[in-house]
Amino acid sequence: MPPQNEVFAQQGQIDWVNFAVSVPQYSIEFLARIQGAGAQPGTYAAVAQLATKFKLSKKGIERLEETISRLGVRSSFSDVLYFGFGHRSLFRIMSETIGGLKMIALCACLDEVHSPIATARILSALWKEYHISEDFEPSQQQFMDLVKVCSGSLSTSPFPEIVQKVLGPTSRGHVRCSEPEDLARALCALFEITTGTRKSIVITGSQGCSFIAAIAYWLFDLDIHVEGSEGETLFNSFAGGSVVESHSAQVYVKYGHNSPRTSTSLVLVESTYEVGEIRDLILSESPSNSRLRRRIPWEECLRFTWGGRL
Structure with missing residues (x-):
């Protein structure tokens, strides 16, 4: 007792x-x-x-x-x-x-x-x-x-092995850390994919990209495509029985020519946002007081909305 x-x-x-x-x-x-x-x-x-x-x-x-x-x-x-x-x-x-x-x-x-x-x-x-x-x-x-x-x-x-796998066969060993602020921005974008806010991201850089690719694949089960600095494919996930290509990847990682995998740079260069019905884009408290949920650069607004040349 x-x-x-x-x-x-x-x-x-x-x-x-x-x-x-x-x-x-x-x-x-x-x-x-x-x-x-x-x-x-x-x-x-x-x-x-x-x-x-x-x-x-x-x-x-x-x-x-x-x-x-x-x-x-x-x-x-x-x-x-x-x-x-x-x-x-x-x-x-x-x-x-x-x-x-x-x-x-x-x-x-x-x-x-x-x-x-x-x-x-x-x-x-x-x-x-x-x-x-x-x-x-x-x-x-x-x-x-x-x-x-x-x-x-x-x-x-398998997570540590996946990190090394997405680095490619010539980059074994300890992964050098990118700037914490760069990794944080990339992680925030990745998190938004998991919550449905973003549809896809493109990241370019060096070794820090390997962590983003690995966590996207192993933890979040996202469709990823990883390319080397010469455009060679280093890693693909599978979706629906098919290999994920760069154009259909939710996370597309490219090791840049100016950012060798021995450096620490990492840049989020492109994002595609998930957009639902038009009523989901607009908050209407009253006809004269409406505002958009999403924010885009004003100079790109018409092109994003209508496409093509105006």
Whole structure:
């Protein structure tokens, strides 16, 4: 029997940004798990907020769950202590919900390719890209502490091999990190494809492109096409039994002539937006007060609308 003074049902809550939308609520036990990992509850809530910006594919969830199921656990002292990804560690608790899986996916995929400090900088750049108040932005050390919880969880998955595969046969070894701001912008565009806002993107650059291509394929199950600097095909996914070509790819990656794969440049050069019916484009509070949902450059407005030459 547990000691009489051990059990008490109490709830804690964190109002981390005061957005007046909702207040995340965690049990005292869960808060202890977070702090036991070296992170703060606000850091956990911050990464959870970033994870709401994208959707996992069905196949991506299956791949994550299969990988997590293979992670080893070692016990000691009559099953009192657990090593690795223990059965009730913070990592295991996160893996029990889709929201937690998304956090694991974001942190673990970044960590598998980049150094801890680079991963923290990319998460910080994502925070700024979404214009979330810096008053509530975790420090880079706090981002690193939470990423450490997920570190190594994808080492037994095909993800690291896919990253190398999309680099081509002449670019083995450590992938050099692109500028965090460039990666953050590319990730935001990729996330918008998963939520249906964008239809496709074209990215050109160097080694940093390999991470975008790999996560698009393995985690989000998107149609991708990767070309080398000479136009040679390095990687294709399959859709409907056919090889995905550049014109039909949701994510088209090109290694540029001026951006050899030994450098770190990465540029989002083109986007195609998903447009539904015309009534979805216009918000009409009244006939005299209508506004467009989507924004495009004014000088391109007529061409985008009617096409051809005017």
